Amino acid sequence: xxxxxxxxxxxxxxxxxxxxxxxxxxxxxxxxxxxxxxxxxxxxxxxxxxxxxxxxxxxxxxxxxxxxxxxxxxxxxxxxxxxxxxxxxxxxxxxxxxxxxxxxxxxxxxxxxxxxxxxxxxxxxxxxxxxxxxxxxxxxxxxxxxxxxxxxxxxxxxxxxxxxxxxxxxxxxxxxxxxxxxxxxxxxxxxxxxxxxxxxxxxxxxxxxxxxxxxxxxxxxxxxxxxxxxxxxxxxxxxxxxx
Amino acid sequence: xxxxxxxxxxxxxxxxxxxxxxxxxxxxxxxxxxxxxxxxxxxxxxxxxxxxxxxxxxxxxxxxxxxxxxxxxxxxxxxxxxxxxxxxxxxxxxxxxxxxxxxxxxxxxxxxxxxxxxxxxxxxxxxxxxxxxxxxxxxxxxxxxxxxxxxxxxxxxxxxxxxxxxxxxxxxxxxxxxxxxxxxxxxxxxxxxxxxxxxxxxxxxxxxxxxxxxxxxxxxxxxxxxxxxxxxxxxxxxxxxxxxxxxxxxxxxxxxxxxxxxxxxxxxxxxxxxxxxxxxxxxxxxxxxxxxxxxxxxxxxxxxxxxxxxxxxxxxxxxxxxxxxxxxxxxxxxxxxxxxxxxxxxxxxxxxxxxxxxxxxxxxxxxxxxxxxxxxxxxxxxxxxxxxxxxxxxxxxxxxxxxxxxxxxxxxxxxxxxxxxxxx
Numbered sequence: 001x002x003x004x005x006x007x008x009x010x011x012x013x014x015x016x017x018x019x020x021x022x023x024x025x026x027x028x029x030x031x032x033x034x035x036x037x038x039x040x041x042x043x044x045x046x047x048x049x050x051x052x053x054x055x056x057x058x059x060x061x062x063x064x065x066x067x068x069x070x071x072x073x074x075x076x077x078x079x080x081x082x083x084x085x086x087x088x089x090x091x092x093x094x095x096x097x098x099x100x101x102x103x104x105x106x107x108x109x110x111x112x113x114x115x116x117x118x119x120x121x122x123x124x125x126x127x128x129x130x131x132x133x134x135x136x137x138x139x140x141x142x143x144x145x146x147x148x149x150x151x152x153x154x155x156x157x158x159x160x161x162x163x164x165x166x167x168x169x170x171x172x173x174x175x176x177x178x179x180x181x182x183x184x185x186x187x188x189x190x191x192x193x194x195x196x197x198x199x200x201x202x203x204x205x206x207x208x209x210x211x212x213x214x215x216x217x218x219x220x221x222x223x224x225x226x227x228x229x230x231x232x233x234x235x236x237x238x239x240x241x242x243x
Numbered sequence: 244x245x246x247x248x249x250x251x252x253x254x255x256x257x258x259x260x261x262x263x264x265x266x267x268x269x270x271x272x273x274x275x276x277x278x279x280x281x282x283x284x285x286x287x288x289x290x291x292x293x294x295x296x297x298x299x300x301x302x303x304x305x306x307x308x309x310x311x312x313x314x315x316x317x318x319x320x321x322x323x324x325x326x327x328x329x330x331x332x333x334x335x336x337x338x339x340x341x342x343x344x345x346x347x348x349x350x351x352x353x354x355x356x357x358x359x360x361x362x363x364x365x366x367x368x369x370x371x372x373x374x375x376x377x378x379x380x381x382x383x384x385x386x387x388x389x390x391x392x393x394x395x396x397x398x399x400x401x402x403x404x405x406x407x408x409x410x411x412x413x414x415x416x417x418x419x420x421x422x423x424x425x426x427x428x429x430x431x432x433x434x435x436x437x438x439x440x441x442x443x444x445x446x447x448x449x450x451x452x453x454x455x456x457x458x459x460x461x462x463x464x465x466x467x468x469x470x471x472x473x474x475x476x477x478x479x480x481x482x483x484x485x486x487x488x489x490x491x492x493x494x495x496x497x498x499x500x501x502x503x504x505x506x507x508x509x510x511x512x513x514x515x516x517x518x519x520x521x522x523x524x525x526x527x528x529x530x531x532x533x534x535x536x537x538x539x540x541x542x543x544x545x546x547x548x549x550x551x552x553x554x555x556x557x558x559x560x561x562x563x564x565x566x567x568x569x570x571x572x573x574x575x576x577x578x579x580x581x582x583x584x585x586x587x588x589x590x591x592x593x594x595x596x597x598x599x600x601x602x603x604x605x606x607x608x609x610x611x612x613x614x615x616x617x618x619x620x621x622x623x624x625x626x627x628x629x630x631x632x633x634x635x636x637x638x639x640x641x642x643x644x645x646x647x648x649x650x651x652x653x654x655x656x657x658x659x660x661x662x663x664x665x666x667x
């Protein structure tokens with residue numbers, strides 16, 4: 001049976017909840033946005049249900065406190081077949097009544113862990129490579145083109161740091177943004193005119209940073225190959241120091 | 244008069260010889276009305292052309308120095324442009340950079356202006372402005388000038404996340420030769436004071452939850468490699484002593500970059516010993532995370548690390564009677580000693596073998612580096628190595644081509660974030 005859900009993680013967990021209810025059939029998951037009506041499979045539309053999703057998440061939490069977050073990260077990778085891998089990993093966890101993620105010899109777990117690792121790296125790069133441009137003392141904007149949909153995962157980090165300022169971090173690929181101010185932060189969809197709003201220009205501190213970045217390298221240890229391993233070219237577009 | 248931008252160029256360049264740039268180990272929380280916090284695993288924000296991570300704004304307060312250490316670019320007899328910040332000038336740079344997410348914090352060091360205590364007072368003013376005027380709660384690492392008084396060290400520990408004193412040269416003889424004004428006692432005394440203040444603070448925090456933190460990220464130090472004839476064995480013994488005796492969080496090794504001529508120093512044409520530095524870091528990791536002791540890795544007959552082979556492989560080749568090890572039964576400490584198995588892999592093996600008896604195929608899936616491990620393990624009784632452990636060709640088979648990857652000068656970024664995420 002093919003379970004069709006509404007593209008959200010809550011929707012996915014609701015589908016998982018439904019799947020746990022029917023043990024006999026083969027289950028597959030599909031997002032509405034990827035849906036092509038199949039010939040042989042029975043299709044069921046799953047209604048997104050907060051409470052059911054919560055019950056699944058609570059169950060996972062009991063296996064290991066970090067499990068819900070790690071599986072959410074894996075889901076955000078949007079890799080082919082990842083929904084199935086996560087579902088099978090959850091089943092394994094509930095079967096052994098323990099954290100399933102250490103069982104890397106299991107192919108489903110391995111797939112899930114690889115996916116979450118990719119997303120974790122993207123999150124780390126979000127922490128590293130956001131470069132705010134300054135409009136006023138209390139208003140900043142930064143742009144990113146991340147490989148995965150990481151904004152939901154990095155919002156809290158930046159909000160905790162810069163709660164007193166108003167700032168926006170835009171995902172130029174997915175046309176979404178984090179908007180943060182004193183009272184909290186949220187993820188929003190951007191309108192076309194909001195996507196193209198230019199960043200703030202350079203000022204004396206931008207130039208000081210660029211010069212500082214140059215003088216800090218030791219020419220006798222020159223190693224741009226190593227540098228490129230940590231800062232791949234595709235991530236340099238918005239990095240002030242590489243301009 | 245120099246502008247702020249010119250000063251930053253001069254004092255940034257003067258600070259580039261310090262290897263440390265780590266921002267991990269402190270979880271300082273922000274407070275309402277202020278900005279910034281510290282991220283436990285640390286965050287690197289960019290990497291410079293030499294492939295080293297740039298996490299903190301690494302800068303000297305002043306490159307004026309009354310000392311004349313032969314290995315140092317800022318020695319008093321060297322003809323370089325001198326500059327000194329004003330406390331507020333530097334604090335503002337930190338604030339502006341931090342708010343744009345350029346940096347994770349400040350790493351402040353200085354040449355010795357007038358005397359150690361005067362210098363430390365200037366650093367304290369700067370850091371105090373950041374904490375109290377600008378309400379900045381991000382990471383701060385301050386280098387203590389050798390010979391600073393106890394009172395100033397204790398005050399700094401309450402403001403900074405990490406405070407440290409650099410040893411620079413690994414023996415008394417080398418210090419006497421190249422840095423006659425630096426007395427070993429003036430280096431080890433502050434280290435001891437930092438250690439004791441931290442222990443006192445831990446006691447106080449047990450009693451009063453609100454007692455202020457003292458240097459939560461601990462202390463570190465740096466040793467210059469290759470400026471003097473000191474052997475790897477002497478260096479590792481020193482590091483071991485520092486880890487055990489002073490609760491040191493990290494010892495950094497910095498390959499000597501020629502900055503001047505001195506009869507006792509290597510000539511400016513000498514190659515920078517980058518590979519030796521890398522091997523020392525590997526050996527250092529073995530001391531800290533793998534339960535090794537310096538005496539197991541090197542001895543007086545063989546006081547230098549093998550440049551062709553990493554220290555763990557080398558140790559294994561010298562102790563072949565322990566191998567091959569059966570991964571399904573070996574305890575954690577023994578697993579850690581197998582080349583190709585690190586802390587993460589060893590933990591994974593322990594967790595995975597509870598569910599099933601592991602075979603060679605499983606080991607690959609767990610992420611064990613079979614390129615090296617194959618010669619030293621059996622899984623479910625099977626040995627998969629291309630050569631028997633006793634083979635004479637093993638050294639050659641294990642030796643990597645010389646284009647090695649330089650170790651990141653950062654506290655285990657991936658391992659830390661994994662451990663913090665509590666995956667294993």
